[in-house]
Amino acid sequence: QVQLVQSGAEVKKPGSSVKVSCKASGGTFNSYDFNWVRQAPGKGLEWMGGIIPIFGTTNYAQKFQGRVTITADESTSTAYMELSSLRSEDTAVYYCARLLRQLGGSFDIWGQGTLVSVSS
Amino acid sequence: DIQMTQSPSSLSASVGDRVTITCRASQSISSYLNWYQQTPGKAPKLLIYTASSLQSAVPPRFSGSGSGTDFTLTISSLQPEDFATYYCQQSSSAPWTFGQGTKVEIK
Numbered sequence: 386q387v388q389l390v391q392s393g394a395e396v397k398k399p400g401s402s403v404k405v406s407c408k409a410s411g412g413t414f415n416s417y418d419f420n421w422v423r424q425a426p427g428k429g430l431e432w433m434g435g436i437i438p439i440f441g442t443t444n445y446a447q448k449f450q451g452r453v454t455i456t457a458d459e460s461t462s463t464a465y466m467e468l469s470s471l472r473s474e475d476t477a478v479y480y481c482a483r484l485l486r487q488l489g490g491s492f493d494i495w496g497q498g499t500l501v502s503v504s505s
Numbered sequence: 506d507i508q509m510t511q512s513p514s515s516l517s518a519s520v521g522d523r524v525t526i527t528c529r530a531s532q533s534i535s536s537y538l539n540w541y542q543q544t545p546g547k548a549p550k551l552l553i554y555t556a557s558s559l560q561s562a563v564p565p566r567f568s569g570s571g572s573g574t575d576f577t578l579t580i581s582s583l584q585p586e587d588f589a590t591y592y593c594q595q596s597s598s599a600p601w602t603f604g605q606g607t608k609v610e611i612k
Contacts, residue, residue: 420601429592429603429604429605429606430541430549430592430594430603430606431603432600432601432602432603444599446600447506447600480548480549482548482549484596484601488551488554488555488558488560489536489537489539489554489555489558489596490537490539490596490601491539491551491554491555491560491594491596492539492541492549492551492594493551493554493560495548495549495550496548497548498548
C-alpha cells in the first residue's frame with residue numbers, strides 16, 4: 386500500500402523560498418505521477434503541478450510557472466516542491482498526491498499536508 | 506482552463522437524508538470527473554472516479570452520475586461521518602481543476 390509522508394510545517398519570510406518533500410513508501414515510485422495541490426486557509430483546492438519520475442517530465446499550472454519547481458529523487462523515493470518569491474498569499478497547506486491514470490487521472494493517495502506560513 | 510462550478514456551496518441536512526451535490530464543467534469533459542471528501546484538518550479522500558466508479562472501501566451509499574458537462578454526487582442516507590466538504594475535479598485536460606467545494610452541515 387502506497388503511503389505519502391510529507392515534511393513538517395514551515396514559516397517563511399516574504400521573498401524567500403520553501404522546499405517541501407513527499408516521501409513515498411510501497412509501490413513503484415518511478416512509475417507514479419506525483420502532483421502538488423495547495424489549499425489556502427478556508428479556501429478550496431488548487432493544483433500546482435506534477436512530475437512523472439520515470440520520464441522526468443513536469444507539468445505546471447500557468448499561475449505558478451517560473452515560481453515552482455517540482456523534482457524527484459528516485460534513490461530516496463521522494464518528490465519535492467519548491468516555491469520561490471513567497472508572498473503572504475502563498476500561506477496554505479501544501480499536499481502531494483498521486484495521480485493514477487488507471488483511475489481516470491484521479492488523485493487516489495494524498496500526503497498528510499504541510500502548512501507553509503509566509504509572514505514578515 | 507476548464508472551470509468547475511459546484512452547487513450548492515453549502516447545505517444543511519439530517520442523518521438519514523438523501524443529499525445531492527451537482528458539478529458543472531465549462532466544457533465537455535466526457536466522464537473525467539472525480540469526487541473527493543474532506544474533513545477539517547485532513548487531506549482530501551477520493552470517493553468516486555470517472556464520474557460513477559466507487560473507489561475501493563468507500564461505502565455504497567455514495568454514488569456518482571453524469572457525463573459531458575453535468576455531474577451529480579448522491580449520498581443515499583447521510584451518516585454522521587459524512588458531514589464534510591465535497592469537491593469535484595476534472596481530469597480531462599490539464600490544468601486539473603477543482604470545484605469550489607460544497608460543505609455539508611448538520612441541520
